[in-house]
Amino acid sequence: MPKLHRENGLLPMFAELHAEERGDRLGVEVTFAIDPSIEKLAAAFYMDGSDSMRQAGNYGRGGGLFGFNFGKQRNPVQDAMHIMVPYMTQKDADGVCRVAYWATGKQGKDLEVIGELNAEVAATFEFRGPETFGGGTYLLPAVRDFVAYIQELRQKSDVRAAIAAIVTDGQLHDFDDLIAYTQELARAIMNNDFPRTNIVLVGVGSEIDEEQLEQLEEATPAEYTGRDIWCHAEAATVDDLPELVAHLLDANIPAFWGGALLKDEQGKIIQAWEDLVPAVIEFELSATARSFTLQVGSERYTQSLEGLGEH
Structure with a gap:
């Protein structure tokens, strides 16, 4: 996939630009250059600690004959978290990510907080699972913990945005309370009593309630301005989580706020953002396109594609 480098004219506001031929179209992916310390974003990650996750073998336990396992098993959750959590620390203003298991305890209403991990620690941390796998799937305690964590951070520093990634494998038992x-x-x-927030919820496996996930996306009130609080996606297995979570984070982490317009050479609007402009944007142009323009307020930034060579 052709890449436009800085020496070939990549604008300072962009970190990367990739293009791919798609017949008579040119697919373009642009990553903004973001300084997390300036964006003041705080990140947290919550992994499902319910017993169904253990029974499915997602923690490398369970699923064996009569509940016993023979030999050392791979821990899919640990492998995935070794990728996902360090990735989230890159988005956090302090370079850390709060990590916890949720849906733990006898009823599945508890949390087991691991703490705030930096990328180096998270990459080798032993994510063995909670001490007590949960007997239910109650998500509200995790969301409350996330809110309390952000409120605590705000007492010490400026937090302008917050994002949480949550993984679940089943039906949520406190859905109405969550709404x-x-x-x-x-x-x-809306009252400026809490920073702008996005919660990425990923359902994994065949037992998730797709209708619940969709309704949760629509739970943000109609009068709310900006991007809805919740977004969701579905993964077939735990091994699919890292790529999916990274994509959702990039789509929901702000490059900047205030909206923008993306236009082609003829001035036609390709994409428009009313508030949050995501860190990674994807769009298509004509295969013969030589540039595109990002308009932010009255300012226009035109990116030449000549450095890509022949499309």
């Missing part, structure tokens, strides 16, 4: 709390959180954000 109500989402509306409370939205009001707090």
Whole structure:
């Protein structure tokens, strides 16, 4: 895939630009150059610690004859978290990510907090799973913990945005309470009592409730301005999580706020953002396109594609 380098005219506001021929179209992926310390974003990650995750062998336990396992088993959750958590630390202003298991304890209403990990620690941390795998799947305690964590950070530093990634493998048992709390959180954000927030929820496996995930995306009140609080995606297996979570984070982490317009050479609007402009944007142009323009307010930034060579 052709890449435009800085010496070939890549604008300073962009970190990377890749292009790919698609017949008579040119697919373009642009990554903004972001300084997390300037964006003041805080990140957290919550992994499902319910017993169904253990039974499925996602922690390298369970699933054996009569519940016993023979020999050392691979821990898919640990392998995935060794990729996902360090990736999230890159987005955090302090270079750390709060990590916890949720849906733990006898009823699945508890959390086991690991702590705030930096990239180096997270890459080798032993994510063996919670001490007590949960008997239910209650998500609200994790969301409350996330909110409390952000509020605690705000007492010590400026937090302008917050993002959490949450993994689940089943039906949420406190769905109605979660909907109500989402509306409370939205009001707090609109009143400037809480920073702008995005929660990425990824369902993994065949037992997830797709309807719940879709309804949760729609739980943000209609009067809320900006991107909805929740977004979701589905993964077939735990091994699929790193790539999927990275994509969702890039789509929901801000490059900047305030909206923007993306236009082709003829001035036609290709994409428009009312508020959050994501860290990674993808779009298509004509295969013969020589440039595109990003308009932010009254400012226009035109990126030449000549450095890509022949399309």
